[in-house]
Amino acid sequence: MDWSAFALLVVDAQRDFWTPDRRRRHPQFPANLSALLSFARAEGLRVIHLRAAFAPDRSDWMARHRLLGKVPCIRGTEGVEALDCAREAPGEPVLEKQTFNGFTQPQLEPLLARSGARFVLIAGLVTSVCVLTTAIGAAERGYLVAVVEDCCADNRANDATLEHYPFALERVNHAELGARHPGWLDQLARLG
Numbered sequence: 001m002d003w004s005a006f007a008l009l010v011v012d013a014q015r016d017f018w019t020p021d022r023r024r025r026h027p028q029f030p031a032n033l034s035a036l037l038s039f040a041r042a043e044g045l046r047v048i049h050l051r052a053a054f055a056p057d058r059s060d061w062m063a064r065h066r067l068l069g070k071v072p073c074i075r076g077t078e079g080v081e082a083l084d085c086a087r088e089a090p091g092e093p094v095l096e097k098q099t100f101n102g103f104t105q106p107q108l109e110p111l112l113a114r115s116g117a118r119f120v121l122i123a124g125l126v127t128s129v130c131v132l133t134t135a136i137g138a139a140e141r142g143y144l145v146a147v148v149e150d151c152c153a154d155n156r157a158n159d160a161t162l163e164h165y166p167f168a169l170e171r172v173n174h175a176e177l178g179a180r181h182p183g184w185l186d187q188l189a190r191l192g
Contacts, residue, residue, distance in 0.1 A: 001181050003045040005188055007117035008036070008148075009138075011050045011102055011124030011131050013086030016072035016079030018125065019155070026153035030085040033151045036123055036174040041089060046115045049088050050105065050124075050134065053080050053096040060098045086124075100130045103137030112143075118188055119144040121177075122169075123151035128161040139168040144187055146170040146180070 013033060022029070040047050052073040058066055065071040073080040088094050097105040112120070120138045122145065124131050131152050138145045149162055150173045162171050172180055 001043060001178065002185070003040075003043050003181075004116055005118045006121060006184075007046040007048055007112055007115060007119075008040045008121045008123065009048050009050055009102060009134060010037070010086055011122060011134050012052050012073075012126065013049075013083045013124045014051055014073055014079065015081050015083060016077075017052075018083055018153075021155050022125070022153045025155065026158070029151065029153045030083065032174050033083075033123060034085040036148055036151045036177075037086070037089075039174065039177060045121075046117060047089070047092045048108070048111060049082070049086070049092060049094040050097055050102040050108070050130075051080070051082065051094060052098070052130070054098060062099060100133040101137040102130070102134035103141060109141065117143070118191075119146070119184055121146050121148055121172075123148040123174075125153055127152040127154035128157040132161055132165070135169045136165070144170075144184065144191075146172045146184070148172055148174050148177075150174055 054061055054071045054074050056074050061071050095105050095107050102108055120143045122131055122135050135145050135147055147162055147169050149171045
């Protein structure tokens with residue numbers, strides 16, 4: 001299969017976001033994400049890791065976090081570290097971000113453009129926040145988008161979040177990627 005027009009974004013698969021509640025609600029998340037990454041790497045699909053990382057001195061925190069006095073994923077803590085199932089392989093870029101939407105990270109779009117990506121698959125944590133805003137950010141910039149929903153997790157809103165955005169994104173499970181590929185290629189061809 002030709003995956004040259006595709007990229008997989010793994011969003012915030014980090015310790016601070018993998019809470020006990022998410023582990024209880026989504027016990028298959030680590031195995032599913034590991035399987036997704038294995039598939040992507042075997043198929044030659046471009047993988048990009050987006051990770052939250054904040055300065056301990058609060059200098060790069062969003063305004064609400066500064067007012068609250070707390071933020072996840074502070075550099076130098078265990079919470080900022082990638083989950084074992086989401087560690088990057090050699091050659092896979094890791095981009096740090098300080099907002100919910102990964103597309104505010106200035107290196108992401110040029111990286112996608114250089115690779116020829118026109119269709120973005122998105123997986124990670126947390127579905128109703130960074131996964132969703134990154135997916136919407138991709139759609140707003142003209143990418144076709146599919147959220148790999150069994151490789152995402154949230155406290156309560158996983159399914160409810162994704163069901164409200166069929167006009168912006170598709171939903172897929174990691175085991176369906178090969179079967180969906182021809183249809184996605186057709187969508188890209190129709191767009192020109």
